[in-house]
Amino acid sequence: MRSLSLTSERAGHAWLVLLVLSLSAFPWYKDASLIAGPGASALFEALSGRGWFWPLIVTTALLGAASLTRSWQASNLALGLGLAAGVFYVWQGFAIGLRGPSAAWVGDLFARAQDGQTGLGWGGFLAGIALIGLLSDFVAARGFCRGERFPAFCITAIVALLTVFVFFPILKLGLAAFVDTDGNLALATFWARLSAPDLWGVGCFFGDGRCGVVVNTVVLGVLSATFATALGLALALLVNRTDFRLKRALRAVSILPIITPPFVVGVAIILLFGRTGLVTGFVADLMGVRPSRWIYGLPGILIAQVLAFAPVTFLVLLSTLEAINPTLEEAARTLGARSMKTFRTVTWPLLRPGLAAAFLLAFIESLADFGNPIVLGGGYEVLSVKIFFAVVGARYDLGNAATLAMILLALTLIAFWLQTRWIGRKSYVTVTGKSDAGLAAPLPPALKVAVIAVIIPWVIFTLAVYIIIATGGFVTDIGRWDLTPTFSHLETAFRFEFVENGLQLYGSAWDSMITTLWVAGLAAPLTTLIGILTAWLVSRQDFAGRRAFEFGTMLSFAIPGTVVGVSYVAAFNIPPVDITGTAAILIICFVFRNMPVGMRAGIAALAQIDKSMEEASQTMGAGGATTLRRVVLPLIRPAVFTALVYSFVTAMTAVSAVIFLVSARHNMATAYIMGRVEAGEYALAIAYSAVLMIVMILCVVIIQVIVGTRKLGRRQELQGRPAQQPAE
Amino acid sequence: MTVKHLSAATLAVLGLNVAVPATAQADELVLYCSVQEEWCRAMSEAFQRETGINVLMTRASSGETYAKIAAESEQPRGDVWWGGTGDPHLQAAQEGLTMEYVSPMLDQLQDWAQRQAETSGNRTVGIYAGGLGFGYNSELVTENPPACWADLLDARFADDVQVANPNSSGTSYTMLATMVQLMGEDEAFAYLAKLHNNISQYTQSGSAPIRAAATGETAVGIVFMHDAVAQTVQGAPIVAVAPCEGTGYEVGSMSIIAGGPNPDSAKAFYDWALTPEAQEIGATANSFQIPSNVNAATPEAAPRLEDIKLIDYNFALYGSSEERTRLLSRWDAEIGSLPQ
Structure with missing residues (x-):
């Protein structure tokens, strides 16, 4: 195990092994199971004519050679090769689309590019993770985060995730603001849209006409x-x-x-x-x-x-x-x-x-x-x-x-x-x-x-x-x-019968209910993990680009859900990251939309906790990860609780981004309820909402039991009265 | 130590392994449905029972569905788009988002349904029709009930008429296009500007005004007549009116999405949905549109097109992207921007 430890001195080798395996042992494309064998791996695809994998494979081989030298992680050669591998990795994804090459010269170079390629699968995603790990190891070896591998890996991974799931879709949509309906660059159109009078009018303050939609929004906010x-x-x-x-x-x-x-x-x-x-x-x-x-x-x-x-x-x-x-x-x-x-x-x-x-x-x-x-x-x-x-x-x-x-x-x-x-x-x-x-x-x-x-x-x-x-x-x-x-409304939504071969669910709301619980149950811990980690990185780690990092994480919260929804459909319906219509896109959407709440709660809590305790922990020899787990997390339990509850509940009640991302296979409760309200079936909507609320209360109680509250000094006592049990 | 560190990395892996989507099952149909949920549900159930093909159904308004199909055009996820006003179907056909298909059932259909197919180059077909009109709440309007479009300008309906916003609703766009064809464009906008004084709210959903009228939130709602009739049948004090000046109508349509995952199931559904049996399901699900198959029985409560003074609605012109954008821009500038 020691040799594979991902934060030890030999972490670089471990990541390199993962990268090699992802290229040679796991299926590169989607829709193949993990154990499909090397036959579907990038290496075999490259041998059978998909030549656009060679730059990545060759760079990986060179990295393997470099890793035989001493303290290779800190060398310029390794960093250069690692960056090159990252570039080739991204390039192979975008150079060939679903139906063929994206540029003519790519098509000329590789005959099989005409067939196109589908989205990334097991091997593709593992290779991405391995590259992130490798790069974080290289920058840590060069003194980033005072040479600590754990924070360096966290920062690199969060930056990579934010890039893929926040900035990339928004960039795609942002570009759309500058093009007209035919897809040509049109700054005049952009200016006309931006300066439209129905945006900025202030007539309602003076009693003539109506206010612009921007003014309305700000007043309301x-x-x-x-x-x-x-x-x-x-x-x-x-x-x-x-x-x-x-x-x-x-x-x-x-x-x-x-x-x-x-x-x-x-x-x-x-x-x-x-x-x-x-x-x-x-x-x-x-x-x-x-x-x-x-x-x-x-x-x-x-x-x-x-x-x-x-x-x-x-x-x-x-x-x-x-x-x-x-x-x-x-x-x-x-x-x-x-x-x-x-x-x-x-x-x-x-x-x-x-x-x-x-x-x-x-x-x-x-x-x-x-x-x-x-x-x-x-x-x-x-x-x-x-x-x-x-x-x-x-x-x-x-x-x-x-x-x-x-x-x-x-x-x-x-x-x-x-x-x-x-x-x-x-x-x-x-x-x-x-x-x-x-x-x-x-x-x-x-x-x-x-x-x-x-x-x-x-x-x-x-x-x-x-x-x-x-x-x-x-x-x-x-x-x-x-x-x-x-x-009768409850029955329409949640009818079930016990028949010979067990429980049969007939109600029209079961599908959306079960999907919603799965999505929220998976999204909440992930959101909290990333949110609290980010808070800790932002307030406790000193690294270059910290302000930009904090600003970037807040961005995903600022983007209205509606726009997130459309940008996700636009960005993730095509390779390389082809995940629309899956439950994963719903979970990912929630994680990156709600993560800033966990982060803000974490930052607010950490702002009140003196660094000396963590410094004491580190003086005693604990690493970044141990300090986070043993000292910081117990102190910021209220923030963890807030983040968990908020992300779970939001995942169950959010609607604006969701209506674009639900599919026939994975429908969500709110999208279903919106449909009922739209159709005037108020009673059914209210009945479903009531059931949903009861389920959420149960889940919040469970979270409370698991997380518990922070106990500091005699803080549970108030004005000399005996300590009470924490409220729900 | 090592185990802990590994677990951090494992979590990162777990975060992504859900990204591997389920593979497509055999014998499935992904149905985008744009009529009311009850009808959508009944249709998918009936088709599933009939053919054994597993139906995955999503209901969304025609505007939303059109946007979804446009956004997914690189890699379509849906097979069939069933229901909703004809205009977005025609727009999708014009942009090549839907597939050309001539059903063997085509010659069994009413003229207006076949014309829809001709207009679109066989990329869409009519499945039902319904006239535009309005409904009033007979508890709020007890004397001198409105019978014509002109009656709605009456001062007694001040702040008491609702209609959807034509930007979001196919119903309301049909009204805009109907007025332009009925009165001439400038006169139509003059009428709508006067009507604006009586409008309490431009709703987002096309049938919302009649629900507001049914609960007494407004006196009059401008909607498709079958939506008004559905409220009456469910016991609301709503009277449906076919305006005396004449009115337009919608041809609810069906299209096969180009490049969808299950083309064979899509064709099977398409042919089945045009049979009399499939078309008679609507009446059992509180939907009183007129079916397009000549052999399908029209629901008893449905407003007959013969009893309505219908204009010769030009679907090709008013379904085109350019005309639509032009009319809606003018509506935004002249009506939407008026003080409430």
Whole structure:
């Protein structure tokens, strides 16, 4: 085993062996099983006329020769050969397409190029991994990451994955913004799309005409993020800093919106506040006014978004609050500061990174939100919906969609930049590994009243929405207030029978349900792994290009789901990476879209943990990987939990990217529900959503049990009360 | 030590090994379906029972499906595109996304269905038809019900009419093209500008307006009449109206996707879907379109084309990409940009 250890001195040989095996022992192309034997490998394909493999094979052979010399990993020759192998690897994938060579000279050189080639299979992907490993080994040997192989490999692998699954598709789509419908370069068209008056108009502020879609989007995003952050903060303070009795119930209620499939909240809000809604009818009778359609547009989207994002901000702010070292607050109190002053001068400044992260998260989510505007938007257009209809509308215009996506991307990046400026370069380290005893200060009374005043209306509203969701699926027709109890909707979706040869699933929703569980169950741990790893690399490793690396990882979160979906179809429907129509494309899409959330949570948690503990670990002789596992991970458990829950739940409730990536074989629950809402089968949609939510609650509980919570000092105790069991 | 390090690498491998897709099974059909889910489901089940071919069905609106097929054109994943308004089918035919195929069933079809095949060079064929009209909620509109397009301009319907956005919906594009053919282009846009004062919302889905009318969210919804009838049959207080000035209609179509994975299954489905038995499935799934096979029974509740004053709809012209783009751009500039 020692000789194959991937981070030891002999790692280079191990990667080289893997590269040789991938070229000679495993089938290179897709649709062949792993044990198909060497007959389908790149080496045999090359011998049988597919000559475009020779440069890669020859370079690999030269690398093998070089590896016989001493300290070959650090030599310029090895690095040059490794880079050349990487280039040849990429080149062989793109030079020959599905139906033939991509350039005439390739066709002239290799006769068999006319046959074309399919996507990469086992051998192809293994070779990619081996090349990444080799290159990371070479750069580590030259002093990258202080010569540590584990972080060097992680960085190289994440960069490679981001390049393939984030930048490459977006680059393909970005190019589409600059070409007209015939595929020619057209800067004038781009400028015309960019400067269209229906994007930038501000008429609605002055009472004449309507506002542009960009203005609408920004107004909605700022309002929604502000309200959601305020509400999230109120919830976090109430749970972490008071002895409010219904805390656990409140925590449970606040989880609900996160696990709610997107369309169903919109539907419930319409059933409550629409023109024939329950509340509308009641108020109209009471006040004698004509029922109106005020809910359609900004008010409706705003309500639904605040309801949806407040729990996300709550989770972020709660983990920030939990990580504030109470000795600082105790010191302030001991020095004579009143509780309000302590909160203002000690707690609040320490909350700022959390607040910034929460606002940023809610703002970006609002920009990318698709489910609420499409149900409740009315005449209020936002970018995500406009992009969606530029792609799926009756007038397919990928160029316009790409242009709009660029604007949306720019908005998100500006928000990101502003937030970084606001947090500034102050130190927020409070968990130092030194004295940690202390109790969190209780909330000042005035603030407590304000917090409760904000939360009570929210609780009533949330309950009303969820009563609709809980009952809507089990009555005949909630839309027309036909409240006869029935199980017929549930039966349509989830009918099953026990017959002779076992369980038979007949319901129309089983397929999508099972696929969704598989995809979410595989995507969540992968997302968390990559997200937390990235957070650790960004905040703890010193390497060239760290800022660019951090920026790159955030990009995938900023790209609206709709655009990710189309760009994936455009990029991955053809070789070399030919994975549309598989479950893998769904998982990959979720991993790279949600990974920044895990990363942000990880960075926020790591920002509060002093480096000295890791340095102590390394002084004692532990390597990067051991330190990460034994010291860092236990300290940032709340972030791991946030990342796991968020990525799992998002994978189950996301829709905008998914509708392009689902296939007949792999359908997802949200795509199915969207279809039901579109077809007006509200009851079926609500019934399915209710079942989906119960499943998600079960899964979140399981995650909680597995991950657990962080225990630091006496932090579980509050105001001298005995420690409670962690809430769900 | 080594085991741990290996596991990190193994995870990276595992992350990619799911990327190896399942290989195609024998005797399968990937069906892109653009009518309502209930009908799609009934069709795939019936075909599966009849032939033993395993049907993998995806339902999406015709606009979405067209976009999907265009995006997948390098390596098509679907076999047959069944249902949805004819225009995107014609557009797909014009761009060569769909395959030329002459079914032996073709001579059993109604004239309008065969004309659809001729227009497209046999790349698509009509499977059902339905007239454009509107439906009103009889609980909200109790006296003097609207009977003509002109009635919808009445001030009493202020903020009470819904129609889909023609950019996203084939239904609404059919209305736009119908108005242009019925009134002349400038007059049509003048009418739509006046109608705009009464429109509360341009919905995204074509049949959403009639659902809003059924629950009382709006008084009038402009939709295909069979969608209005489906609401009536399900017990909603909806009355379907064939406008007195005359109206256009859609020819719901079916195409075989060029280069799909299972061409033989695709042809089997295509021929089967044109038989009277297959076409009569619609009525059992709450769909009241008129079937294209002359021998198929028209559902009792379906609005008969004979009872509707139909215009001579020019499918070739209004289904072409250029005309469509031009009309929609004009709609965006003159109607879509008006203050709400």
